[in-house]
Amino acid sequence: MGFRSALSKPFAKYIVNDQKKWSLDAINTQHKILKSLVSKAKHTQFGKDHHFADIETYEDFKSAVPVADYEGLKDYVEKIKQGDSDILWPGKPEYFAKTSGTTSGTKYIPITKDSIPNHINSARNALLTYVHNSGQSQFLDKSLIFLSGSPIMTKTAGIHTGRLSGIVNHHVPGYLRSNQMPSYETNCIEDWETKLDAIVEETLTKDMSLISGIPPWVQMYFDRITAKTGKAIKDVFPDFSLFVYGGVNFEPYRGKLFESIGKTIDSVETYPASEGFIAYQDTLDQKGLLLLLNSGIFFEFIPADQYFDDNPPRLSIGEVELGVNYALIINSNAGLWGYSIGDTIEFVSKDPYRILVTGRIKHFISAFGEHVIGQEVEKAMNHALAQHPEAEIVEFTVAPQVTPESGLPRHQWFIEFDQPPADFNSFKSTLDKKLTELNSYYEDLIVGSILEELEIVPLQKNAFINYMKSQGKLGGQNKVPRLSNDRKIADELMNFRY
Known part of the structure; x- marks a missing residue:
């Protein structure tokens, strides 16, 4: 030793x-x-x-x-x-x-x-x-x-x-x-x-x-x-x-x-x-x-679903509840005061x-009122991968498609597979079904025929690496947002689809 x-x-x-x-x-x-x-x-x-x-x-x-x-x-x-x-x-x-x-x-x-x-x-x-x-x-x-x-x-x-x-x-x-x-x-x-x-x-x-x-x-x-x-x-x-x-x-x-x-x-x-x-x-x-x-940090927490209200509640550590999505606010000996770092968290234990x-508080999809958050798309993806263990992914991100060339509006999932699922349609349906279970607003839009089942856009090998390179953000601490409410990333990734 x-x-x-x-x-x-x-x-x-x-x-x-x-x-x-x-x-x-x-x-x-x-x-x-x-x-x-x-x-x-x-x-x-x-x-x-x-x-x-x-x-x-x-x-x-x-x-x-x-x-x-x-x-x-x-x-x-x-x-x-x-x-x-x-x-x-x-x-x-x-x-x-x-x-x-x-x-x-x-x-x-x-x-x-x-x-x-x-x-x-x-x-x-x-x-x-x-x-x-x-x-x-x-x-x-x-x-x-x-x-x-x-x-x-x-x-x-x-x-x-x-x-x-x-x-x-x-x-x-x-x-x-x-x-x-x-x-x-x-x-x-x-x-x-x-x-x-x-x-x-x-x-x-x-x-x-x-x-x-x-x-x-x-x-x-x-x-x-x-x-x-x-x-x-x-x-x-x-x-x-x-x-x-x-x-x-x-x-x-x-x-x-x-x-x-x-x-x-x-x-x-x-x-x-x-x-x-x-x-x-x-x-x-x-x-x-x-x-x-x-x-050196005093934490505050704002319920994420009230974050954009005119006067949202601010809670200290003794006031939080388990399972609630909170925007994280910090006050620190770096001189940050009432500072919203942009992340959302939930408590799984208080002892x-x-x-x-x-x-992220600003990373969500609500183009149709569904307010889907990062945690939900990640849970859906993890569930789909568990149901289809042969499939392996490199990276993915999700964006709304409001004006498709045909069919109803939908969510588009841009996925770079290292190993694609054996049954592509089953994988897609598993993803969509899990998301409807996790988000009732999304389910209502699907049931009400406002949205149709999500679409998977398979991407070429190294698509995300090449995208990040094109943005000057390859490597280090840079990350691809898990989802966004606009088409900025999605439209760029369309250049790397199969």
Whole structure:
């Protein structure tokens, strides 16, 4: 046993014991965090504008601080970009995490000295929690790969600016640096395909034990290795034992990924975002991710079906219910206030508080009043794949077809199959039937002959890779939206259909 694996076990025990303490005292933990955040920020520009000095209760806070997306905080961010201090949080941010917004263009999300531990320690604790629960730690002594964006930084008003994954790369603990892959030089390659080829060359001779990344990009890495060697991943990396992922629902990718590996291995799901590290998997056998209530973020929750109302309810952790779809709002020591990150979640446990990510608040299909959400299309797809186990998919997305050349309007499912179903029509009907079970509005539209059964548009091999390449978004942390209410993506994907 190496020194990393040996030292990890007592540290893991300490982390898990601490985790149990705050997770079982969640309401009080969140109350303390809100009080601390408001106190520290009361002399900032935002704190003065919103009367933080007068806030004593959560009700006071809700009255003083509106819910906003990036546009609502953009004026404050612009002041920071002009060189001003004490705007959203005391001092200046250490970094800007640069990310693309769907409506705001490029977003500059502040990361402060106080918020860096949320990103770094949470990723560490996810691994240590796995070590404690599984008893497995030998993987820490071998090579680890984190498929991520470039760590190269630019400067904005003297503030280091780059992708979140690149920023985090600068804070990898020293004890992991010596066995971290890829090399810094390779990680700095901007073109994803060139970078991927370099990563393959660097890692083929290494004893890889942990691989981390967004599932579709990890699958691309595996495909390159298999094409080069003619071997399953388990035969190239016999000690590969842990897959760490986040950013998308793993289930649609699970079958093909494990087939590429050649065996089933353990996996750990995480929920990192530029705005903060939200949650991670803390058990081996229970559903949901532990919401990180003791990591510098005060969470609020708005019922998703009321999010666009004029005055929607805002709930704290003690007011949430199981099985309700909530829009996630954060207030953090990065200087984000009443910030809607755009994700929706639901609670599957309140003892401790565990969540599932259900989709994006603005990613839905309601062209006909059905309001189908990401969680529903993913559940339908997972059901269809379970009923047709021979079928394997690479990626899919869904869009409305309002004006078809013939027939009634319908939903179009753009699917890249690695292995198509044996009975295509049965697969399609299974998908459609499951969606009607999950969404009563969709069922009413089908029964009422407003919509007809969904249509599957099979796509060429590498269709999504080529689409992402055409948009300049190949690799890294970029993801294809699971569904959208317009035809922007759909019309582009029509160029890649069979």
